[in-house]
Amino acid sequence: MMHYDDARGERPRLLVVANRLPVSAKRTGENSWSLEMSPGGLVSGLLGVTSQLDTKWVGWPGVDVYNEVEKNALTKSLAEMKCIPVFLNGVFDQYYNGYCNGILWPILHHMGLPQEDQHDTNQTFETQYDAYKKANRMFLDVIIQNYEEGDTVWCHDYHLMFLPQYLKEHNNKIKVGWFLHSPFPSSEVYKTLPSRSELLRAVLTADLLGFHTYDFVRHFLSTCTRILGVEGTHEGVVYQGRVTRVAVFPIGIDPDRFIRTCKLPEVTQKMNELKERFAGKKVILGVDRLDMIKGIPQKYLAFEKFLEENPYWRDKVVLVQIAVPTRNDVPEYRKLKSQVHGLVGRINGRFGSVSSLPIHHLDCSVDFNYLCALYAIADVMLVTSLRDGMNLVSYEFVACQEAKKGVLVLSEFAGAGQSLGVGALLVNPWDVTEVSSAIKDALNMPAEERETRHRFNFQYVYTHSAKKWGSDFMSELNGAIAESEMQIRNIPHGLPQQDVIQRYSQSNNRLIILGFCGTLTEQKNSRSKEMDLKLNPELKGTLKALCNDPKTTVVVLSRSDKDILDKNFGGYNIWLAAENGMFEKHTNGEWVKSMPQNMNLDWVDSVKNVFKYFTDRTPRSFVKSSETSLVWNYEYADVEFGRAQAGDLLQYLWAGPISNASVDVVRGNHSVEVHAIGETKGAAIGRILGEIVYRKSMTTPIDFVFCSGYFLEKDEDIYTFFESKILSSKLSHETRSKSSSCNNSRKKKKISMNVLDLKKENYFSAAVGQARTKARYVIDSSLDVVDLLHKLAVADTTMTDSFSDSELYEPRNENENANLKRWINSVRRRKMEIGDTGQIGM
Numbered sequence: 001m002m003h004y005d006d007a008r009g010e011r012p013r014l015l016v017v018a019n020r021l022p023v024s025a026k027r028t029g030e031n032s033w034s035l036e037m038s039p040g041g042l043v044s045g046l047l048g049v050t051s052q053l054d055t056k057w058v059g060w061p062g063v064d065v066y067n068e069v070e071k072n073a074l075t076k077s078l079a080e081m082k083c084i085p086v087f088l089n090g091v092f093d094q095y096y097n098g099y100c101n102g103i104l105w106p107i108l109h110h111m112g113l114p115q116e117d118q119h120d121t122n123q124t125f126e127t128q129y130d131a132y133k134k135a136n137r138m139f140l141d142v143i144i145q146n147y148e149e150g151d152t153v154w155c156h157d158y159h160l161m162f163l164p165q166y167l168k169e170h171n172n173k174i175k176v177g178w179f180l181h182s183p184f185p186s187s188e189v190y191k192t193l194p195s196r197s198e199l200l201r202a203v204l205t206a207d208l209l210g211f212h213t214y215d216f217v218r219h220f221l222s223t224c225t226r227i228l229g230v231e232g233t234h235e236g237v238v239y240q241g242r243v244t245r246v247a248v249f250p251i252g253i254d255p256d257r258f259i260r261t262c263k264l265p266e267v268t269q270k271m272n273e274l275k276e277r278f279a280g281k282k283v284i285l286g287v288d289r290l291d292m293i294k295g296i297p298q299k300y301l302a303f304e305k306f307l308e309e310n311p312y313w314r315d316k317v318v319l320v321q322i323a324v325p326t327r328n329d330v331p332e333y334r335k336l337k338s339q340v341h342g343l344v345g346r347i348n349g350r351f352g353s354v355s356s357l358p359i360h361h362l363d364c365s366v367d368f369n370y371l372c373a374l375y376a377i378a379d380v381m382l383v384t385s386l387r388d389g390m391n392l393v394s395y396e397f398v399a400c401q402e403a404k405k406g407v408l409v410l411s412e413f414a415g416a417g418q419s420l421g422v423g424a425l426l427v428n429p430w431d432v433t434e435v436s437s438a439i440k441d442a443l444n445m446p447a448e449e450r451e452t453r454h455r456f457n458f459q460y461v462y463t464h465s466a467k468k469w470g471s472d473f474m475s476e477l478n479g480a481i482a483e484s485e486m487q488i489r490n491i492p493h494g495l496p497q498q499d500v501i502q503r504y505s506q507s508n509n510r511l512i513i514l515g516f517c518g519t520l521t522e523q524k525n526s527r528s529k530e531m532d533l534k535l536n537p538e539l540k541g542t543l544k545a546l547c548n549d550p551k552t553t554v555v556v557l558s559r560s561d562k563d564i565l566d567k568n569f570g571g572y573n574i575w576l577a578a579e580n581g582m583f584e585k586h587t588n589g590e591w592v593k594s595m596p597q598n599m600n601l602d603w604v605d606s607v608k609n610v611f612k613y614f615t616d617r618t619p620r621s622f623v624k625s626s627e628t629s630l631v632w633n634y635e636y637a638d639v640e641f642g643r644a645q646a647g648d649l650l651q652y653l654w655a656g657p658i659s660n661a662s663v664d665v666v667r668g669n670h671s672v673e674v675h676a677i678g679e680t681k682g683a684a685i686g687r688i689l690g691e692i693v694y695r696k697s698m699t700t701p702i703d704f705v706f707c708s709g710y711f712l713e714k715d716e717d718i719y720t721f722f723e724s725k726i727l728s729s730k731l732s733h734e735t736r737s738k739s740s741s742c743n744n745s746r747k748k749k750k751i752s753m754n755v756l757d758l759k760k761e762n763y764f765s766a767a768v769g770q771a772r773t774k775a776r777y778v779i780d781s782s783l784d785v786v787d788l789l790h791k792l793a794v795a796d797t798t799m800t801d802s803f804s805d806s807e808l809y810e811p812r813n814e815n816e817n818a819n820l821k822r823w824i825n826s827v828r829r830r831k832m833e834i835g836d837t838g839q840i841g842m
């Protein structure tokens, strides 16, 4: 049930946005129009919904209008029907005939991209894609003009895949739903679409995505996984730290409208005429737009076979096919028309006589009353869609058959095949023999069986109405929005960058602890298969300046091994902790083993064997090993296969090599990691800190800490480590001596100074790209870490206005000095571009 709890005390407002308005305008003269009902299931379905809410439609009016006076006149007539036009004019052809119906439609229906005129394809594709985006923006503009705060915007179909993104970019608070009326294809087919990722990302910005069937949802989720690498769960898709709800909402019709219509005198009159016209014959009915997805040629081939094999029926059956004209400007549709006409001619020629024709093929639409009469008198409804979102025609037939209880022969590839699968005779439309024999079964079906089957169908069609569809979608959308608002409330705040910079500049002894992978590493593009992690080149100068600031200590604490850290940070005045702190060093010195003395590594060889076994059997997976950990990585493998293999691998591990070993097993996003136990960043940081203070001979306590990384959940104890130090505000060197009761046996002088004098407001922990974290703040991506570090590196210089090289950096030679100067200038320029002045204490 829908709840009308709108704050304005009015019915909630809904903007239904679809390519087509429910009425299409036809020019009747200068500045005059006739408005006709638009064809197609989307319009029929939505008409059943709109009565419940204060609804307005936004869509293309069916004609091009350039003259402003005419535009106003048409807009006014449409307004009376609660319709708002989007005049697509110049872009319509490339957008609708080109990209929507020439590219997306065949892909969505498993028909593949067009292959003719290949030399033109690139050019054409780009032009059409641009027009598609432009058209989506034109819809946005009209919505913005009509949107009122609190309205819900429900976008429909493949024509408007960018619209959710544009709406959210314009105003993140707009409630946006998106429903796909067509099927969603297998990921293998969708993958061929050149703009595949952008389109997926764009729809994922909606609050709720709806599909007709579970199969389409399944395809969509696995496509998101394979193309975007994101995870689909029963709740939806987790994308950029936000869940986009994805669910099944099978559309329905307004059954009462059909039942009522069948009882109208003018309709019963039409029914009688039709019965008379086809007296002595059984009527098989087909009602489809003349679209290749509807399988009309396949229907005719099956009917031909039926007539061939069943001479008895030749003069006792007629197939009436309403082939509603559609998309005439798309070349494929014109070809289909002549193909179908050829088949009708052949079959009527073979099996017809002067007095009777087996196929009555009509290239036109029919009015609603006539359509209902046809549905009501038909003995068999034949739906042979090769692939179809739902196919409402089959529902409409059922609704009109209360008296006759005819048989529905239905393609298993139509969405309706899922809902009416019990009562209908399901067929594979490609299997001409099967369809032919289903026709025979339907014609010969005993009354009792017809009655039983019809009951099942009718019950479903009656209860799963369009009203229910709309109401279910809207309640789910409201639920999804409420939940995401709750989630947002629980998400830590974004890092207050200016505050960090200000506090940093005002502190005397700062500590910066950074992760490496995903924090300081260069961005990988989808093509780079670099296995070794590399420091983001943009950071080089910045890091050098920070590391050489006498008031700042920089620590990189990583899961990576010593070699990788050496390779990347060898030239910096920096503290390194490899393998999560099992080894530590200052870059001037040697690596010191800091791990607990009796650490057990007996498990390593057998785990290596298991990893090798799975690497051999999982293309594009690989193993990385360090002294205390092994990682099996499948980020470049097929995601679903990799995930399944990871599950099996874990079972192998638990059953054998690690069943009794002291290890931590971590399942990462695309990896399985086995680590010697106890090795977390939080456990390591205390002893590393002690070591630093001792070796650096610090005389002032640390009064500022910035700690940030893209860490595994178990390593997030590093953030809480400092929280507890804030409370007690004392981490003395005695603590260090106790906590480092490991194999580092060198004698260290005790200094009874407080290492940390950390006020709450001077501690900034920030998780990179993580919505759920123990850190105080979140940072969107490593790019923001780079940006912040740049600003910290120049913060002091801006404060004092004396940017002396020596203060920041002691050059080892002249060349280095020149490089540094170049860097300083580039940062200054960058700072000016960013426009960040004043606030950091100038």
Ligand SMILES: O=P(O)(O)OC[C@H]1O[C@H](O[C@H]2O[C@H](CO)[C@@H](O)[C@H](O)[C@H]2O)[C@H](O)[C@@H](O)[C@@H]1O
Pocket: 019, 020, 039, 040, 041, 042, 043, 045, 157, 181, 182, 251, 326, 327, 388, 389, 390, 391, 392
């Ligand atoms: O607007 P057109 O290009 O003339 O096409 C008519 C509609 O065709 C498609 O309809 C689909 O929606 C139906 C209701 O959900 C569904 O039953 C059917 O299986 C689909 O083919 C198209 O998706 C609509 O956008 C068009 O308006």
Ligand SMILES: O=c1ccn([C@@H]2O[C@H](COP(=O)(O)OP(=O)(O)O)[C@@H](O)[C@H]2O)c(=O)[nH]1
Pocket: 038, 039, 040, 041, 042, 044, 045, 287, 288, 289, 322, 324, 364, 365, 366, 367, 371, 390, 391, 392, 393, 394, 396
């Ligand atoms: O002459 C006609 C014949 C049919 N329809 C309607 O077109 C819709 C077809 O919807 P369906 O879901 O079967 O397929 P679609 O055409 O949307 O792909 C149904 O509501 C029919 O009542 C129509 O408007 N005019």
